[in-house]
Structure formats: structure tokens, C-alpha cells
Ligand code: MG
């Protein structure tokens with residue numbers, strides 16, 4: 774773990790040197806990370822350079838979905854491993870070679886446990902829960918929420934059909950990380966996605982979206 778932290782620090786210095794902002798996106802399998810990313814890449818694609826590292830145990834399926842947007846993507850298959858580590862990301866960074874000012878999304882392996890333990894050199898950690906999961910996730914997997922910079926609650930279009938208490942989920946997450954920023958979105962319908970794009974801009978030095986003067 775100490776070795777991972779050293780390599781993560783090297784990744785962070787490499788990214789800083791290129792003015793690349795990296796977001797480590799973590800969630801359970803099936804919460805909609807790839808769907809969120811595809812929509813994000815389509816909507817932000819022309820604003821500034823983007824790149825993606827896709828982590829999965831097997832297959833190129835998600836990288837193929839991401840690649841269809843035209844954004845550069847490198848798939849990392851972890852095999853028996855259940856998380857990305859700093860060494861894997863270092864290799865993917867050399868392959869991707871993101872340009873200056875890029876925003877890099879690292880989609881971690883779907884897993885709420887050990888990805889939290891491995892610093893990748895990211896600028897910020899984004900944790901996602903979908904409303905089709907239990908609202909008790911923050912209390913059951915506190916480590917994942919302890920170092921989070923942003924919590925995204927996804928699939929809010931399905932709230933009428935599921936028993937998910939959004940307020941309780943948010944307040945539980947904030948008992949672990951007071952002041953944790955939270956966004957509620959539907960990556961499918963697009964609801965709330967504008968606030969996510971504003972967050973990306975604010976945290977990557979690309980400023981807030983310009984509002985037309987009236
Ligand atoms: Mg995925």
C-alpha cells in the first residue's frame with residue numbers, strides 16, 4: 774500500500790505537470806458510471822479535451838461504448854483484481870498521453886470496497902449511488918464515502934418506482950464526510966446533468982459555463 778501511494782504521487786505530479794485534471798469515478802456495478810460518462814463526453818466533448826481510463830475485470834465492452842463518442846479511451850482489465858491501482862493507471866496514462874488541459878475520467882472497477890483504498894493520483898474522487906441500490910450504502914461502506922469529494926445519486930428518474938430515501942442517503946453520507954457535495958441526476962434523461970458539468974468545470978480550471986448577457 775505504501776508503494777501504491779508512492780506511485781500515485783508520481784501519477785499526480787505527472788498529471789499536474791500537464792495540467793490534466795483526473796476524476797476517479799467509483800460505484801457499485803450497475804449504478805450507471807459508463808452511461809453517465811457517455812452522456813458527459815457527448816455534452817462536453819467540444820469544450821475542452823477529454824480522455825477516459827476504463828477499469829473492468831474483463832471485456833472491452835465499456836471502452837467500446839466510450840470510444841464510440843470519439844473520446845480517447847484506454848481499457849484496463851484487472852483480471853482477478855477488483856480495483857484499479859496506481860501502477861495500472863501509470864501504464865494507461867502513458868498509452869493515453871492526454872494533452873495539456875485535459876479532463877481525464879477514470880472509471881474504476883464496480884466495487885464499493887477496495888477501490889477506496891487505492892490512491893490513483895486523481896485530483897478528486899467522485900462516488901456514485903443509484904436509487905435502485907439501498908440508501909444504506911453510505912453506512913455499510915463508509916470508507917468509500919470518507920474521502921469522497923462528490924456524491925452523485927443517479928437514476929433519479931426511477932424514484933417513483935423504488936423505495937430509496939434520498940434525504941436519508943445524503944444525511945448518512947454527511948455523517949461520514951461533513952459538507953460532502955451531492956448532486957442528484959439521471960444520466961438517462963439528462964435531469965441534473967448541468968450541475969455535474971458545472972462541477973467538472975469548477976474543479977478542472979475550465980471555469981463556470983458562460984451565461985449569455987441579457
Ligand atoms: Mg462501466
Ligand code: ZN
Pocket residue numbers: 854855856887888
Ligand atoms: Zn480490490
